[in-house]
Amino acid sequence: MHPFNYVAPLTVKEAIDILEKHGDRARPLAGGTDLLVQARGNKWDLDAVVDVKKIPEAMQLDVSNNGLTIGAGVPCYQIYDHEKIKSDYPGIVDGAFIIGGIQIQSRAAIGGNLCNAAPSGDAICPLIVYGATANIAGPSGNRDVSVEDFCVGPGKTVLKNGELLVSISVPDPPSGFGAAYERFIPRNEMDIAVAAVAVSVTLDNSGTNFESVRIALASVGPTPIFATKASNSLQGKPINERSISEAATIAKDESSPISDMRGTIEHRKQLIEVITKRMINKAIKRARG
């Protein structure tokens, strides 16, 4: 491992200055559960890691009528231990609760999971179906990017030199909204998704029709995938077995998995179909309370 310096700035501005100065020889440090493993694996030669955990904006965790704000360094356990988040954002909790074991969840951050940009990142698909936005600060100002556009390849994000993910904004779920996330792994815990699906639904006032739906797929492409065709196929449709099955088939077709040690293309595609159906039904159940 390349020996790196440790810096813990107190402000976003200070962090950006250090990141900009070092370019690709510096990385932000949130929980470190991916970063330190990758630094040891010589993924990068780092001169500096920039700990974001002393920056107030990166550690905020606020729920209000305007929605949920998750600072980029907030660890998973703070998400699933939060009563209001548990009741109002159960789909986000589904992801936070299954990232690593308890030790990892003490450190690993939702924002770090997003910036690590693994196709299997368990926090990412839930954020996509909640319509979350990444709040980015950089040398030339701030910008917001939809989470579905944030990852651009395995381990690659839209972040440019000197830019820092400060927080993630999740809009307040409208009435009739429900969301859920589930992955398939051959173990009970502590594994990486073979395939996974997040679904959010917004039901109309009668509770019998889909007003809008968002479906996102993990571990079946180079990035987490926002399955727009499957999502749109349910817009305005009545809730029934046929509409749900059709959407699941479209989601399967939108996935583009590879075969590797965790699963084959065929297995993963079948999983997407099965889990999509399951998650649509679970999201409906949650929407109906």
Next chain:
Amino acid sequence: MANTNIHITTTINEQPYEFLAPSYMSLLDALREIVGLTGTKEGCLDGNCGACTVNVDGRIVDSCLVLAAEIDGCKVETVEGMASSEGLHPLQKAFLEEAALQCGICTPGFLVAAKGLLDNEPNPSEHRIRHWLAGNLCRCTGYDKIVKAVQKVSSEG
């Protein structure tokens, strides 16, 4: 600017410590090589096995995935802090009585992790214990004895 030493002030097992550690050194290495507390073990070095579990500010963590620099101002508890002058911690006794270890390399991690659970939840279900300890691997016992040992302490709670 790489490779600077960081000045760290911390509390380990209720004792104050002050030391210098290289900026890139893990908490695990600092505990073992600088502080001299070798009870915490190195296993996989990537957050899978939990052998290096310690408690930082009330949360169990893999000390291989924490930088020593990050614990400045924190309270750290390691396996060395479990036994008191009166004897072994109830979990340590239960591990002995239930034969919840064979080679022992995973044991400090399991003990610190289990203590982290029982400190906050004195009577967890078996399912909860197994879920909580999923981040600790043992390649000898097959887990049942470890879970029984933790249950023994929780029921005696």
